[in-house]
Amino acid sequence: MPDGSRNVGHIPVVLDVELTYAMGKEVWDQGCAADAGRAMIDYGFSTLKIDRIINAISPGNVRSRNLMLRLSFTFLDNGNSKDAIGMLERSENPAMSCNTS
Secondary structure, eight states: OTTSGGGTTTOTTOOEEEOOOOOOGGGTTTTHHHHHHHHHHHHHHHTSOOSEEEEEEOTTOHHHHHHHHHTTOEEEOOSOTTOEEEEEEGGGOHHHHTOOO
């Protein structure tokens, strides 16, 4: 695909992973998914040196779409209206750009 989303794990010089999550309804609307997502993204970029993180959701899943936006994912157009794919690259990680050490 032109957006690169279908190349996860297939570009030898790029270390990339897919972020996925599921939370029980009892913790919805408490910020748990955003906190966990930020921690995983920060760990992946800073410790594991991952180059990019992909996240694919059902387009109708408004909660997941909003979470992806809060986590700074950019939505990609892969030509399939049944997919909602987001990508976050290390250079786009807000935690990395704020690092002054």
